[in-house]
Amino acid sequence: MAIMEENSESSQQPKAENVKITIDDQFQSMKNKFSQYIVKDQKPVVACNYRVPDNLRKGHEDVYTPSVVSIGPIHYGKPHLQAMERSKCMFLAWYTKRSSALSLDDIVQVAIDIEEEARMSYLERFDNFSSQDFSEMIVLDFVFLIEFLFKFEVDMDEMPFERTTINDMFQDMLLLENQLPQKLVMHLFHMLYKEHNLGDLILKCFNKSGIAKSLNASPGDWNSATDMLDFLVMCHDCKTESTSNIEIVQKWTKRTQSATELQEAGVKFSKVEKADFLFNIKFVDGILQMPVIELDI
Numbered sequence: 088m089a090i091m092e093e094n095s096e097s098s099q100q101p102k103a104e105n106v107k108i109t110i111d112d113q114f115q116s117m118k119n120k121f122s123q124y125i126v127k128d129q130k131p132v133v134a135c136n137y138r139v140p141d142n143l144r145k146g147h148e149d150v151y152t153p154s155v156v157s158i159g160p161i162h163y164g165k166p167h168l169q170a171m172e173r174s175k176c177m178f179l180a181w182y183t184k185r186s187s188a189l190s191l192d193d194i195v196q197v198a199i200d201i202e203e204e205a206r207m208s209y210l211e212r213f214d215n216f217s218s219q220d221f222s223e224m225i226v227l228d229f230v231f232l233i234e235f236l237f238k239f240e241v242d243m244d245e246m247p248f249e250r251t252t253i254n255d256m257f258q259d260m261l262l263l264e265n266q267l268p269q270k271l272v273m274h275l276f277h278m279l280y281k282e283h284n285l286g287d288l289i290l291k292c293f294n295k296s297g298i299a300k301s302l303n304a305s306p307g308d309w310n311s312a313t314d315m316l317d318f319l320v321m322c323h324d325c326k327t328e329s330t331s332n333i334e335i336v337q338k339w340t341k342r343t344q345s346a347t348e349l350q351e352a353g354v355k356f357s358k359v360e361k362a363d364f365l366f367n368i369k370f371v372d373g374i375l376q377m378p379v380i381e382l383d384i
Contacts, residue, residue, distance in 0.1 A: 135313040136161075136266055137210035153259035155252060158228050160213045160221065161264040174247065175231040181238075182230050188279050194230075197278060198222035201271060208268035229267060229275050232260070233285075236292045257298045266314035286318065293319060349375065 138144075138161060139151045156171040157163050183191055202222040206212060213221060235256070238245055246253060259265055276285045312318035350356070357376045368377045 136208055136268055138264055151262060151264055153262055153265050155255040156231075156259050156265075158232060158260065158265045159267050160209065160211075160216060160224060163224055175227050177247070178231040178234040179227060182234050182279070186279065188281060194226060194279070197275065198226040201225065201274060205268065205271050208271060225267070225271070226275070229272065230279070232267070233276065233280060233288075236288050239292050240288065240295065254296070254298065257293065257296045261298070261316055261319070263316060266316055269312050269314050269318070272315070289315060289318065290322060 136159065144151055152165075153162055153168060155168070157165065157168045162168060183194075189197070199218075199222055202218055202225070205225050206221065216224070239253070243250075243253070248256070273285070276283075312321060346356070353373065355374045357374050358379045359376050360379075368375070370376070
């Protein structure tokens with residue numbers, strides 16, 4: 088009986104070799120995981136793009152969320168932004184027809200080459216993106232952004248969007264969570280748009296849009312910026328010691344007030360009986376004159 092009990096106890100004891108194998112497996116698993124973040128001979132990249140802290144976002148989600156277009160991975164894939172994803176492909180097609188700087192094969196290779204640097208520029212790793220999906224998104228967003236600015240500068244009438252949508256797109260480009268890292272943008276820009284100056288292009292378009300006015304660049308402003316938003320804030324002439332970056336951006340990204348807000352501010356409304364077109368709107372002496380819109384409900 089004593090022998091049986093001894094055998095029973097020994098069968099419940101883990102064998103030494105099994106324990107060693109388990110420890111070795113854990114060691115190797117941890118080593119493999121840590122190795123993902125250690126790349127030999129790699130220059131350190133400072134994460135300069137991140138989400139707005141939750142304590143600021145809470146109750147103000149619409150202020151920090153793009154309404155029309157996503158730039159970069161943070162808001163990518165949101166349902167209300169999917170329509171613009173199809174338009175991005177159209178802008179890529181325009182680039183390949185307009186420019187001979189790089190072929191489509193070259194653009195694909197660029198996307199593969201910059202993936203790791205692009206990921207490290209964000210505070211998050213975005214492991215939910217495959218290597219291919221992340222690279223495609225970055226390059227597609229970049230080409231869309233630059234081609235949009237070129238078309239806006241040269242001839243806004245060629246834009247496939249209404250003016251109100253274009254205004255919303257400019258405001259979306261000013262959102263903190265809707266940026267591409269500056270070093271990445273410069274790398275791609277020098278490869279795809281060698282003959283152009285990116286800083287001049289950005290300033291011309293944002294001054295023309297009326298969203299962000301009084302912009303003038305100083306030498307080195309673009310090189311020392313972390314992204315396009317940071318560059319525009321640095322170029323803001325009206326910035327004083329008492330004006331913070333947040334106050335400047337809030338002024339730029341302020342959306343059109345609702346009818347209730349306008350009425351509370353003292354604006355009066357008057358209908359235009361015979362209007363040639365829907366946007367025949369005038370504001371005279373505190374009175375907003377606009378056509379009547381009939382809705383069948």
